[in-house]
Amino acid sequence: MDIVAVSNSNVLDYLNDPSPRTLGRSALEWLDQLQKPTIIRVAGRDRSRTRAMATLLHGNEPSGLFALHRWLLEQHTPDVNMLFLLGGVYPAKIPPMLSLRQLSEGRDLNRCFKEPFEGEEGAIAKAMLAELHKVKPECLLDVHNTSGTGPSFAVTITNDAAHQALTSLFTDRLIMTDLRLGALMEYSEQEVPTVTIECGGSQDDQAHQLAYEGLVRYASRPDVLSLEKAEWDVEVLRNPIRVELVPEATIEYLPEPSGRADLTLPPDIEHRNFGIVSPNEPLGWIGKKGLSVLNAIGHNRTENMGQVFQVREGQIFPAQAIKAFMITTNPVIAKSDCLFYAVKATGEPIF
Template sequence: MDTVTVSNSNRLEYLNDPSPQTLGRSPLEWLERLNGPTVVRVAGRDRSRTRAMATLNHGNEPSGFFALHRWLLEQRTPEVNMLFLLGGVYPAKIPPVLTQRQLPGGRDLNRCFKEPFEGDEGAIAHALLEELRDANPECLLDVHNTSGTGPAFAVTITNDAAHQALTSLFTDRLIMTDLRLGALMEYSEQEVPTVTIECGGAQDDHAHELAYEGLVRYTSRADVLSLEKADWDVAVLRNPIRVELAPEATIEYRLEPTGLADLTLPPDIEHRNFGVVSPDEPLGWVGKKGLSILNAISHNRTENVTQVLRVKDGQVYPAQAIKAFMITTNPAIAKSDCLFYAVKATGDPLFES
């Protein structure tokens, strides 16, 4: 039955088994009808079990939202009960729609899934966590787009058969990290297998299709947690280093440096995603401040950035062969989040604990 309810106490709206009339003809029409963070429940054949999926935690990452709208319009009956969480509706609705990661002046919702749950985003994150605790799902996916173009991959804080099996519904690359940022994937600590899926670029039709096909597999199979039923062999990259810009640093994306920025990267640097970069291949240029404008963060401490990168004649090179990913050409994301993550060419950590 198609019902809509609103809970003012925890800032969420609820849709139960929504009809095509409720959803509208397109994802954008549905987004226009949503008033705020929304929980969608769909009854399954097996009413004793529930799986959960979050999407739109970032308002400019629409692949999961597009996939969910398409799946709901088809009025499929899932194998088990499904719980869908749409957290970032407010930033997604800011014109032009689906272009804002978070509200202007607001916090990144996917950094708020931990105490003390401060501000509006903290309250939304806390409410979504309460929904998960009430539903007690057997697993959870958080579907995103990468901040730049590049192949799909998954991220988790736990590397075991269940997490690899969930990953294999979408991709064959899994990043395992001990870094804690307050992301929803840290719900895995509640002993619920949880994986973040990065589908590829937000403007990439292939990313939208990947999100939909993975969602169909996730909702239609009786068992999604057994590795022997995996779609692909999963390659695991462990504990990447997070390379960040210092807060006061400036960045440009140009074919050559102008001398005005602390860091200059080429406009096509996204093509380096998941490729191996050797120590003799330049990544970009630094200004007079050198590498002091960069930080290298491992899961438990700040590392020496000179063990990750080196400078020769103003150009930046890897200090050793690395595999880099989540490279962005969006300067706002480069400043507010990170430049990229890196592991050894083998997929092992650059720094061992």
């Protein structure tokens, strides 16, 4: 039986054990029916335990939504109770659907899971955290797409066997970071194993399939926190730096610089994701302002860009061999979030 209720805070809607007839013929049709950020509860064989999964925190990252819709339509009975949190329903519903990361005047929801919980996004994050506190899940996943094309990986603030086991349900790369940005994965600090899963590009069918297969494993196994059940050996990359543009800087993605931008990156730079870039390989072109248009954030502090990059004849090179990831070719995300993350070629921190 379907039960739809409104929370006391009037922020979230709820669905309990939804039947296929209420889910629409497609994920988009279902999304169109949703009115608010939504909590979905599915009863499991073992009613004493719950696992949680959030997705659609960014309205243009649909793999988790597609996977959940498919999984619900197939009427799986999970091994334990499942709690699903759909956060970014409002931006996701704006036409064309699944094209906006966040509302034009809104905040990034996945930066709002910390006090003071300001604005509409802060209220949604606070309500979602309240649901997690109430249910006390044994673990939590947050399923995303990368901002560009590229292979899958996971991100966590804690690197131990439980986090690696959760990662291995989806992928074989784990990024461990000490950065604190107000992301949901910081719920790990509540001593609940929490991992962000980046499935790959939002337009990539392989990313949608990875999200679905990972969800099936996550919901069906009696134990998801032991490495004995790992699908792959997990490569751990530790404490990447976050490379950002300064607020006033400009960026273009072109095969060669036009001279108008402070930084020019090639349109195919996404192909560098998780590859090693040597000090002799240029990443792009820097303008007259030089490296002053970039910041490198490590462990919540700004580092010396000269330790990360060098400029030779107008081109920007790594100062040492690096492995870069989460590279975007979307100038809006490059400006509002970051250009990419990077570690040494060995996977160790640059600083």
